[in-house]
Amino acid sequence: MGDQTSGPSRRGALAGLVGAAGAAVAAGCTAPRPRYTRRPATVRTSPVPAPKAGPAPGVMTLFDDEGFNFSGLWALGGAGQGSADAGEVLTAVNTINKAGLSAQTYTQTFRRLGDRLTKEPGNARPDAETMRFRALRAAQYYAQALSCVLGSEDPGSEEALYQAGRGAWDAFCGLCDPAPVTDNITYESTPLPVWFFRPDASGRARPTVILTNGSDGQNVDMWTYGVRTALDRGWNALVYDGPGQGQLLFVNRVPFTPSWEHVVTPVVDWLLARSDVNRAKIALAGLSMAGNLTARAAAFEERIAALVAMPGLLEPWLAFPKQVREILAATKDETNNVWNKEVAPKLSRTDAAILKTRFEPFSVPAMLAARQGKLFTDFYTPAKLIQSLATTNVVSRIKVPTLVLDYEFEQFYPGQARQMYEALTAPKDYVRLTAATGAQMHCSPMAPQQHCEVVFDWLQQTV
Structure with a gap:
């Protein structure tokens, strides 16, 4: 950071904003039966309206x-x-x-x-x-x-x-009947647990969607945002824990990786070895921050037939407010000196807890310190990892049809879905879910059924 930003002013700016950052990294439709094409869709160009006052614009508090x-x-x-x-x-x-x-x-x-x-x-x-x-x-x-x-x-x-x-x-x-097939897929030195759901045990080759979680989701979220709908429509659905998620984070202590194609490729290998998977119809979907992870994977994994980004996003680091991002300086020593001497000692207990939670998927030392009630001392390493997740330079490599979802009152990654859509050179569609049908805010928390209808209507017509 430049000398023009003093420690006290930086601390003052952080007050009241770190909590917003924690919410930002935590976590109405178009026509009910939208028509999709394989050519670039026409999208609305008006700016996203500013959120209304209150913790939940347009929905219950x-x-x-x-x-x-x-x-x-x-x-x-x-x-x-x-x-x-x-x-x-x-x-x-x-x-x-x-x-x-x-x-x-x-x-x-x-x-x-x-x-x-x-x-x-x-x-x-x-x-x-x-x-x-x-x-x-x-x-x-x-x-x-x-x-x-x-x-x-x-x-x-x-x-x-x-x-x-x-x-x-x-x-x-x-x-479940049938119970999902479970396995551990080889990924570097740590196996990835997978759950492969099928509508029945007939062995029929079916289209399959790989459902990818975000930075703090759990497997139950994949049921809500895809598995149940997939089964109802005759699709297989695969759920997995990747680095920084579920078992790999909390038990195996493996943080996120920016090279998500190295995660998805062995999953695709595993699916292609199965006779009940239609090899030409494997889709990849990413919820929340996984809208970024799966875009990275699709840019390099060419056996994917379609991509759904829920929402589209290019730079997860931008979910933190500017005052938090400005702590990251040119060197590790400079960054951590500012963090440990000027910022961390002034954080409220609430703000400290938020940052512990948001940084732990990117730093095992941060996670272990948090479990002891302590705040991490190395801000630089996890911050650089989050920064490295940017996909701005690789989105143009994606070749498969892509659906980019956006949400009215998107509170975590505002504007990024549209930016991703515009950066895509592949066949693409853009759908914005709105408050008119109660589907506003990040990932439509009050309307996962609507959310799944939009996604699977598109997948049915595209794949």
Whole structure:
């Protein structure tokens, strides 16, 4: 940073903005049955309107805090896909607000809800279908607790909380009919766990979508945003944990990589070895930050038939406000000196917890420090890794038809979907989901069914 930016002014700018950054990196439709073509689509050129005041522009407010509210809406939205129950979520919201909203009350309430659902209900002997969807909802609620655990009074329980959610997910999968095929795919020195869902066990070769999570999503989100819809439409769906996600992050301690094609290529290899996969019809979809990761993969992996970026984005680093990005200086020593002496000591507990959560997928030392209740001391290394995820220079290499989603009131990556769309040279389409149908904000948290309808209508016509 230049000398013109003093430490005190930088700290002052950070106050009140770091929280927005945490929300920014956390996490109406066009015509109901849009027509898609393989030629560049005509898109609206008017600017994205500024968000309305309040934590949830145009939708219900569950919590006064924008970040917590988005998480709550995300959980509530899963009700339509069976990965949450509206009554359970709203009761949890009331419990949290009555106790006083905090990372502690949020984590504790959703963890207890997950614990309750992993047990048999006391009023009846449940059948397998009841226990299956109780397990899926438990996975959702554990994921909600996991998202805030580093700001709670027990950050050291993070891995155990992840394992609880993973256990619920695996229990759900084991009760599916047919159960997904599970495997560990070779990736460098750490296997990638995969779950391969099929509509039935007939062995028929079907189109397949590879569903890719973002920076802090869990497998249950892939059910909500693709698996269920894929199965209903006769598609296979593959879910996997990549570097910086799920098992690879919380257990194997492997952070994100900018070379996502090295992750997707062995997944494609695995699919192509199966007789129940149509080799010419393998699509790749990325949710949240994976809109960036999958674009990188599609630029180099030529066996993909189509790409869906949900949303399109080019530079995840820009999700942090300028004042946070300006901490990153030319050298590691200079950066970390500013971070440790001028910025970190002045962060509030809330802002520190947000940055711990947002940086841990990019730095194992940051994750381990956070589990001990400490703030990371090396800002430079994870910041450079996040910065390296930029795909600005490779998007033009993508050759396959691509659908770019955008969202009215996109609070995390505003403007980037349109920028990605314009940078593409492949056949492309652009769809903006809007507040007119309750599908606004990042990834349409209140409208995952609409979201999936748009994606799979396009995939059906394109692939």
